[in-house]
Amino acid sequence: MEYSREIELKGHIIDSGIMTQVFDAIMEMGGNFEITVFEIGKKKQDESYARILVSTEDETLLTEILSVLHRLGARPPVIEDVTLAKAEADRVVPKGFYSTTNHPTLVKYGDEWVRVEAIEMDCLIVVLPAENRALCTPMSKLKTGDWVVMGDTGVRVEPPQRPREVGTFEFMHGTVSSERPSETVIRQIAQEMRDLKARGGKIGIVGGPAIIHTRAAPALAEIIREGFVDVLFAGNALATHDIEYNLFGTSLGMNLDTGTLARGGHKNHIYAISEVIRAGSIRDAVDQGVIKKGIMYECIKNDVPFVLAGSIRDDGPLPDVITDVMVAQDKMREYLQDIDMVIMIGTLLHSVAVGNCLPSYVKTICVDINPASVTKLMDRGTMQAIGVVSDAGTFLPMLAKYLHD
């Protein structure tokens, strides 16, 4: 007895590697296939079209294979409306729910294709029938009675296709190496940033305290002042040490301009936090003239919003830090809705958190001294990620320089 089902694929499915992944998946999972229609895009700009009959000896396996192919953009030739189920309790997911990818996604509902809003991976899709809307919903926000999309039926995924023209992101994507021409890479990232800003795009920075410890804060402050940053995602440590450096010249007690441990410097970060608490908030401390320069100062002065998310290793923390991580996550999501590029520097925790909430089409640049961190961040099923193994303390000053030139 054999079970089979036909699916179709459309687009630049060969050079985007999608056909390769489809065949891979079927064979790895133990299925068979027959290609029933194959119209190859003859020229560079042409799209291809394939129809494939997938077959197995086991019905469950067939469903499983189709579910994997679905995530690669495969769909049945005729598409029905999505199946919905009601959430029985807050945060309890219905068995068989559809789990999102980070690619643009549509659902067919009432015979119409509705784009899923705020797509990110590993979430549910909740349909609002009255409003004809579909919302990408993390399980933490699922409410009793929500209408949840079940299975793959009626869901269409649009994985990123290889662009016809090649830019910085395309030729570098996928490799992580410390053996690339650093200055050339930095110059090209600067160019991408300038191009994107010229087009009115939005750039987010995710930064760790290594930016301060390596004394790259003046460079980042300059980049913010010059208008290249639209939002900053960081934690208590980056903000605290930035303020510490600007109040006392130290970071974790080390005088950054001499490289020596400052006398009594171990107390400076506590004083920095305390001064901000006394003022009320970072904005208040800037307004009152307590903080006079630095990353946080430039954010306030240039109206660049920031999300400071708390972590269990925080001292203090600063009054601006959101100590509830789920609240912080939501705040991050707000600012990520219309972002075009994210540059992640020297923080695995915040970078993974931001990366989880990003659609696959957002350009991502990951800079870290540890190649394993870069590798981990790169793996987002996208052609829009560049990994740079470098030192924040030399990378950012050079980036600032090339943003000028």
Add this chain to the structure above:
Amino acid sequence: MEYSREIELKGHIIDSGIMTQVFDAIMEMGGNFEITVFEIGKKKQDESYARILVSTEDETLLTEILSVLHRLGARPPVIEDVTLAKAEADRVVPKGFYSTTNHPTLVKYGDEWVRVEAIEMDCLIVVLPAENRALCTPMSKLKTGDWVVMGDTGVRVEPPQRPREVGTFEFMHGTVSSERPSETVIRQIAQEMRDLKARGGKIGIVGGPAIIHTRAAPALAEIIREGFVDVLFAGNALATHDIEYNLFGTSLGMNLDTGTLARGGHKNHIYAISEVIRAGSIRDAVDQGVIKKGIMYECIKNDVPFVLAGSIRDDGPLPDVITDVMVAQDKMREYLQDIDMVIMIGTLLHSVAVGNCLPSYVKTICVDINPASVTKLMDRGTMQAIGVVSDAGTFLPMLAKYLHD
């Protein structure tokens, strides 16, 4: 014009390297010294005694040098009572407050030496005059009107001294290398754990999700079941993937027993969380027979408390996760009060957080595949830390084996 002050040092100050650090500090900071008394411990068991006249050309510098020497255990020959100041507002530290080390500390108050409770580094000391108590207090818990210890006067620090007999912790301490005899090191750690349990000591585990991904969970579950663990510090990821593995055989969708990606496995961790939410809590899920084995199961069954601290990259999270990081930090502190050894495996975030709250005399073992993480964790001014650069997936099964033998 010259400013000078005499200090004294007592104990195994030469072989513990304290004299070296004292001279280092004075010279690095630009001071002078004259040794007025030096009685060397003639034999192995004898303590030494030194009296040193520190002098500078600048009064501030003298204070700064003395403050550094103070942290090494130096003290004036005659000690006055501590100076106290009132905290003017919640979380606002008085200028000139005394900032703690992680070494055992006493304050002289009402002419008596009072031991500071719950010592950890980078905190303030609050004196409760009525109760004759002194509390180590993170700035986040400072309240208006608290009596805060100011400056070094009346404070005595007792840095760890080199033990006369050499154990595992002594001969290995301080070095981080992947080129040590792994099995020998693991055998000795097992021996230390057994000795410590035989003496009634308490062991905490700090663990990251790599324990699950590398399939070391069965080994850790066994170690818990056999009574070697008194408390577990982890995050949502470790608990979620542990439960995912035990419900579905996968971790982040990878079948850990075959190393292949499970079909539809990407949803498993969401189901795992959802099932626990449905049950109410991890304990409820165990009681209801939903979770039948694994790390969390053994914790519940053997009454081993756990603290699951939230982070911004959490999916879900599980209902047992404390999403407010300051609340989680406090919970961690509770369980660290009487701990004797902490083993940190595969998590920089939780390990740093726990490490920050530990007194210097607690034995610490840091295991990570990344030598930079191990180095970072080791630097706690203690002779009680061992760094092991190894793979959780092979380390824990071998440790479990040697705990049996």
Add this chain to the structure above:
Amino acid sequence: MEYSREIELKGHIIDSGIMTQVFDAIMEMGGNFEITVFEIGKKKQDESYARILVSTEDETLLTEILSVLHRLGARPPVIEDVTLAKAEADRVVPKGFYSTTNHPTLVKYGDEWVRVEAIEMDCLIVVLPAENRALCTPMSKLKTGDWVVMGDTGVRVEPPQRPREVGTFEFMHGTVSSERPSETVIRQIAQEMRDLKARGGKIGIVGGPAIIHTRAAPALAEIIREGFVDVLFAGNALATHDIEYNLFGTSLGMNLDTGTLARGGHKNHIYAISEVIRAGSIRDAVDQGVIKKGIMYECIKNDVPFVLAGSIRDDGPLPDVITDVMVAQDKMREYLQDIDMVIMIGTLLHSVAVGNCLPSYVKTICVDINPASVTKLMDRGTMQAIGVVSDAGTFLPMLAKYLHD
């Protein structure tokens, strides 16, 4: 004006990713294409066939694109004989020479397809007209008057195709992570080794001194004794410390069974070398009963050949070490001719050297604690490489155990 040329591709070109790479290359280099024929392999076992017209506006560019496609297995529909040129001097390559890939390669000469012997990458092909042979020749061995293959004409490359059935090497290939189920991976490697030996295959080990320092030597010695190793590639350090350990219980002076520094142990490796020099060679030292166990002992006793290649950081060296690196390289090549699998452990230098000489169809397993080393070794244009980020000191004992089971 447009320049164009037709090429054809045959085989499992879609699921092996070859079509994707072909389109990628054309577009990245700025060419155009039109697909003139495309017969897709309808079922899993069927091969596909494509004919593609590549066009550019620049003749040089066309040649360059075709040269890249050639390396992916593309060829003109009609193939002429290779073009040959005479080498004008020893080690001086003719301009326009054909540079080899590490894939199986054939040249058309005298209207016949001749397989290139001893293929490895970055070499020349020298044709021996009288013998109808073609030899892959490193530039160091090129002699005046040798007939060198020029350009791509008449050369056919056979890149590896995705196997229809999936084994350990296929599902793991390409990813480097420390977050995989270690024991499961090791069990599968053991299985692959046993299967390969059962089929009469040959396994080579490339090992660094970390094997000894982490005390994995007894495990490797056992693996050799049990017949799993056909040749050992190493340097002076591995052999010296192996012998040091077996004579004195130390490696670089550290007692591996206690983890402590042995008294006077810093001289042991010098003594070890000296004793072997006194005996004459490692074989002599084994025959005379000086060396009684260990890796080198088992090699001698089980007639496993070894190549000890010198490096500039060598002490001694042992008399068996080949101090001229070009001679050592040739010796390595000899033993690599009919090897089926190579396991590289804890040495970047020797692993890269061996990897450079390997055809792409040889299975390769790279084990290192440093993910950057593993990544570097993995990138060989092959589906036959597995990277394992682990600790030699726990990996090898576990591998030995699973080879028994």
Add this chain to the structure above:
Amino acid sequence: MEYSREIELKGHIIDSGIMTQVFDAIMEMGGNFEITVFEIGKKKQDESYARILVSTEDETLLTEILSVLHRLGARPPVIEDVTLAKAEADRVVPKGFYSTTNHPTLVKYGDEWVRVEAIEMDCLIVVLPAENRALCTPMSKLKTGDWVVMGDTGVRVEPPQRPREVGTFEFMHGTVSSERPSETVIRQIAQEMRDLKARGGKIGIVGGPAIIHTRAAPALAEIIREGFVDVLFAGNALATHDIEYNLFGTSLGMNLDTGTLARGGHKNHIYAISEVIRAGSIRDAVDQGVIKKGIMYECIKNDVPFVLAGSIRDDGPLPDVITDVMVAQDKMREYLQDIDMVIMIGTLLHSVAVGNCLPSYVKTICVDINPASVTKLMDRGTMQAIGVVSDAGTFLPMLAKYLHD
């Protein structure tokens, strides 16, 4: 029964940490001690003097402890002449030979103190009685009949003492971290280099091919042109890719100015080597105008000698490469005799090789992206080593800039 012996120590033995190490060693090895005389240097500039009676219950142990203490500079109050033994065969060391440290060393012979020439660690001392000379001799150069120093008797080691004033090397030494102010550190290294050159000192560079791949070659070429480099230690890869870059703009086929793979670029390094072979040597290629810029060009033009040492992974190699590693090692030794500072960048192999041949008083700066490499290189029993975890591609341009300023 107790065995005992008196030793004495002199110098800045407390703040240099020597007393700490002496007591550590005795206790770790299970001995006892009694301090018979202790005169502490009362002021900063004063030296201390200690006399210690070491005792054990076992005669062998006593000898072993004394041998360890000897390496820390301890010596018997009365010193006899060295004991000599004749080497029985080439490269066969006499049992009980004295193995050198990398500290300045003197031997007492004919009642006179003779300084050991060309000191480096893990060697023998050969005395030439007729010439009243003592030579540090690697075992590879030991000849039948050489007079070899046996045991510690008559040997005096002078371990480095903590300088009274603190410079860059002192305050940074010993720590390896990627979290230091990069630009500040680089500025200070530049200052040290300028100071050293102003005093007529000599600087050596040890460099790996990452310098070329990260496009730092123009910066290093400039540093050489400006006279900061006295000798270059490298391998075939650095020289080949430097020449490749200067002939073709690529390194391993990557166009370093665009970051893209050059068409046909994989052959460029072979061509580069071939062109040099055709010319005769690197000097010939420069003289004939083949090579017109770059690191090797500047070495030739500015008469900076270089040692290119072969390794088994070499392609080619260039005619200037010394393929016999023992010959290369000797050549390196020649140039290291009067060097004052060595900067090691991006190569573990060559850095360890050079480091092994260096006396402990030579200042060493290790720059690598991998903290584990830096840690390994730092551990030379010296206060004269700085580790920098950074990216060659950003480090060298910044260093060049600060050498100008």
